[in-house]
Amino acid sequence: MSVDSRGRYTPEALGEAMPGSEGPTGSRTHNLLSPRRASLMQEPVLVLNATYEPINVTAVRRAMVLMLKGVAQAEEMHNTEVHSAAHAHKVPSVIRLLAYRHIPQQSRALSRKNILLRDRNTCQFCVRVFPSSELTLDHVVPRSRGGRSTWENLVACCYRCNNNKGDRTPEEAGLKLARKPRPFTLHTSRQLMRLIGHRDERWRKYLFY
Numbered sequence: 001m002s003v004d005s006r007g008r009y010t011p012e013a014l015g016e017a018m019p020g021s022e023g024p025t026g027s028r029t030h031n032l033l034s035p036r037r038a039s040l041m042q043e044p045v046l047v048l049n050a051t052y053e054p055i056n057v058t059a060v061r062r063a064m065v066l067m068l069k070g071v072a073q074a075e076e077m078h079n080t081e082v083h084s085a086a087h088a089h090k091v092p093s094v095i096r097l098l099a100y101r102h103i104p105q106q107s108r109a110l111s112r113k114n115i116l117l118r119d120r121n122t123c124q125f126c127v128r129v130f131p132s133s134e135l136t137l138d139h140v141v142p143r144s145r146g147g148r149s150t151w152e153n154l155v156a157c158c159y160r161c162n163n164n165k166g167d168r169t170p171e172e173a174g175l176k177l178a179r180k181p182r183p184f185t186l187h188t189s190r191q192l193m194r195l196i197g198h199r200d201e202r203w204r205k206y207l208f209y
């Protein structure tokens with residue numbers, strides 16, 4: 001698989017296209033599992049395409065649904081199990097889709113959540129990290145000046161900087177952007193996968209090459 005073709009893939013696109021990630025099967029599986037394991041079920045799992053290309057990060061719960069449905073198999077496991085009424089299930093750390101999934105060219109959904117993810121919860125003006133609840137989205141070129149709601153014109157911004165900037169451009173307000181805002185690319189996504197998975201040695205061989 002070429003770098004070029006990788007460049008067209010986005011995790012969000014897969015999340016939407018991936019079978020079994022939502023729906024009744026998911027909730028049924030959830031109900032079988034002990035609530036004590038709820039936090040474990042939220043642990044991140046790296047999802048590989050059939051070709052071993054990393055394409056997404058999901059939660060243990062969804063990963064196990066995909067395994068139970070025969071859509072994916074575990075490539076790496078945690079040394080722990082979750083118990084349902086009748087069975088013990090090993091907890092996956094990395095899963096691989098059994099059938100190759102073509103991810104159509106599709107940009108990641110423009111949303112508040114994804115903008116904050118791209119900007120890593122960092123105010124793009126004062127460069128401080130905030131909880132999501134303390135961040136807003138700033139239109140770099142204000143809407144009143146014709147600024148649009150696009151990846152290139154929206155940044156994570158703390159309320160203080162947002163008030164300070166008001167209806168002005170960064171230049172007018174004497175503010176400087178930490179970095180030029182860009183759309184989500186697979187490069188960005190893979191960096192995020194690395195950030196999410198940096199504690200899990202089992203992810204390394206799939207992500208660090």
Ligand SMILES: [Zn+2]
Pocket residue numbers: 123124125126127128157158159160161162
């Ligand atoms: Zn700020």
